[in-house]
Amino acid sequence: MGHANAANLGRLLTQTARRVPGSIALVWGARAWSWAALDARVDRLAVALRDLGVGKGDRVLVHSRNTNAMFETMWACFKAGAVWVPTNFRLTPAEVTYLATSSRAVVMIRDAGFAGHAAAVRAASPHLRAVVAVGDAGPGEQDYETLLAGAVPPPPDHEAAVGYDDPCWFFYTSGTTGRPKAAVLTHGHMAFVVTNHLADLMPGTTEHDASLVVAPLSHGAGIHALAQVARGARSVLLAGEKFDPAEAWALVEEHRVSNMFTVPTILTALVRDPAVDRHDHASLRHVIYAGAPMYDADQQEALAKLGPCLVQYFGLGEVTGNITVLRPDQHVPDNAGSCGAPRTGMEVAILGEDGTRLPPDRIGEICVRGPAVFAGYFENDAANAKAFAGGWFHTGDLGRMDARGFLFITGRASDMFISGGSNVYPREAEEAILTHPAVAECAMVGMPHPKWGEAGIACVVPRPGMAVEEAAVLAHLRDRIARYKQPLRVVVWDALPKSGYGKVPKNLVKARLEAEGVGF
Template identity: 80%
Template sequence: MRVATAMNLGRLLTQTARRIPDRPALVWRDRSWTFAELDARVDRLGQALRSLGVAKGDRVLVHSKNTNAMFESLFASFKIGAVWVPTNYRLTPAEVAYLGASSRAKVMLRDAGFGAHAAAVRAENPHLRQVIAVGDAGPGELDYEALLAAATPPAPDHEAEVEAGDPCWFFYTSGTTGRPKAAVLTHGQMGFVVTNHLADLVPGTTERDASLVVAPLSHGAGIHQLGQVARGAATVLLGAEKLDPAEAWALVERHRVSNMFTVPTILTALVRHPAVDAHDHTSLRHVIYAGAPMYDADQQEALAKLGPCLVQYFGLGEVTGNITVLRPDQHTPENAGSCGVARTGMDIAIFDERGARLPPGEIGEICVRGPAVFAGYFENVEANAKAFAGGWFHTGDLGMLDARGFLFITGRASDMYISGGSNVYPREAEEALLTHPAVAEAAVVGMPHPKWGEAGIACIVCHEGMEVEEAALLAHLAPRLARYKQPLRIVQWDALPKSGYGKVPKALIRAKLAEEGIGF
């Protein structure tokens, strides 16, 4: 008996283009595309990928800033049944090469200026057949626009048949080992997530709305935009490569933006910029922030400036940002410090170290189950066994539920810290520091930072008779780690504090830093 097929998520765009073909779908810089135009470009890209040998289940690696090409590649991959593998554009060539090799990507799409990244992927991934470049194609690469122009439009309803468990997105997320793992997101799972986002985060969204993208499409913002396309809302991309609050507020006013997905550091930067008072932002109904806890003072500042439009959620990549929601009306003193209640159709529990479920008010590991949970890590049996122990997905975060079901995050089970909305795992920086010939020991901890929420401080011990300057170590890290993963400060000690077992607990590192008055 054949399992019932699911909807191919690429048809979210197909359906909207048929319903409202002439409505604006995507706006970027001085260009805009209607839904009919965007759908036609996506179909051509899909045909081009097919002509390059990309078949159902094959992976398409995408290393790009927020552009129309990146947005198009998402839907093109979905439509042909391929798996979209986006990267954080801030990663180094070596880091992207690992993602390309571990996913065994067949084709890579790269943005202008990332030729070195493509070369690194070619060197590490023997499965790569072709590189498509936007704007600056080099020898052996295909030009993006020329490829689309040469492609033959497919017949209507050409989308690949898929089942609920078929993968559509590899969402790379690091673990405590520091090595990125591919969380496998599926068509069925993502269909639930899109529906849930529309119901719980941005209810009432229609083609009369517009959504401003101020975070990378490779992560939560990309998931958020799927629902916007489904409802026919226009997606507006920032023109600048980096966040420009003045431009953001001008776009909010110009396009009557009604929703946006942010992280706390971005939201705080937007609220504190003088441009917020120079532009009309009364169109905003849902300003979503996620990815890290937000300081209460910053939250109150945002509420005072923007009004009751803040929506918070807690959700990891593995659960596709779909664990809790704190609605605008729930941003009350009673709920201060909470990230909300379980999303519709999802279940949250707190477990102790023995796997016993804890009652309200007690702190333990936050675990979750429901249709938004991913299918597992790609080809990683050990990680899957640990993540799904007892039939729940273990987030690795610590927290408690109150009697009403509101979740309060109290800490992290790992040493991971969140800088600028991005997860940073200290071991990656520690291992990179240890490749310097002068460094004998290294420990990195996240410390409170006024701009980034948290940032890294590295504590090192040099080999006997050797010394190294902070600037030299930072230069050593530059080609090895993305900028957001690099510690902002490096201090040198004669020895790292150790436990009786010879380990270096991060709590002791933080205590010593505090004792010496070292921080941001």
């Protein structure tokens, strides 16, 4: 493609606002915005950014909870030809400062309550020209609404001219090792991703649909929202930053929500909340979960409660979510444990350590190529050389594909441990432990062992009102999986450590075990 011209991704909003101007675009708490109103606000913000000196390719850092402003900043950056650099709002000031300086952001837009984050960024970043605050601007900061009100609305078709390879979004990956890296997403590649999401995850989406946003817009939920805007479906935000299943189910009923993007831990919390039975959720057609594999027992529970509407996909920020999909009709026993088949237009292969393709059912590294693969990590040649070795993007995940092309993830390369010379993939033990009726959540990690090199410790969380003990879990596993795959110890916790995205990072589990002196 080289430097071929591309549609500015911001045109998705422009086109929808022209087609269905009076329809509802966004709902947040008691407020709602039509497509025409949202587009007009975005246009003013794009002008305001240009007035602040933001040029084509400049980075704009946005530190915000899910709000209308968070939504607006994405589209304004796209239209201005700038690069949207959203952060996970749970990050500390020091972490956000690293993102600001490594991206060389020229403007920071922050949500109310994050003055400390902005102060830290201002102190450390020589490139920053302005800080815009939503609601509580202090000295040296500009007020978001004042800025919008003062901007002169632009003429029609003011969107910046862009090339296929021009960046529009720095998607910071949490990364299992070292500092977060900016995955560069481009206007051209994102047009494919949006099309692919609509084709494979939620076919048939139109302006008659509604989407519930339960995850941070800074990451996967933001990509999901792009597809809603492209089709004119309304996005419904939760009122507060704390996830409340009862509120979520009330919104599903009120807005006849047809799709939502979530992660397995959140989906399981929704399914187990008593509110699920108090509200009509028959409108749900595509309940999409990704970000981590969902255990079979939890899947069955969700299917029993919600009906055949579960859509699983496997993807990383670097492939913008587009690796495999398991449709609702594919959630059948034959596919138990699978995260689905390759996404339309994408190729997935299991590669051995020498880079050659492995035959069906052999475990190796999951690698992928196709138009959804990102442009590379920003200014990180070493990481790019490793990630793109041999012409494939290397996910760092291990898995196998069956003869039909269905993928089964066995774990992250970094999760696997070697016990007594055998490779142990914690997921197998976790799946088995979760079939115990008293266990709600589970994570197993390999810890140093004097005899075996490493051995498994399983951390389990009991279901509310139930008790579970080490002996009972070990007895439950005895005939279910091979001895070498079983944990040697089981600890009972009231909760598992979770990342800002609701995942359970194994390094956090290990750190807590070490802190509590649990080992062999």
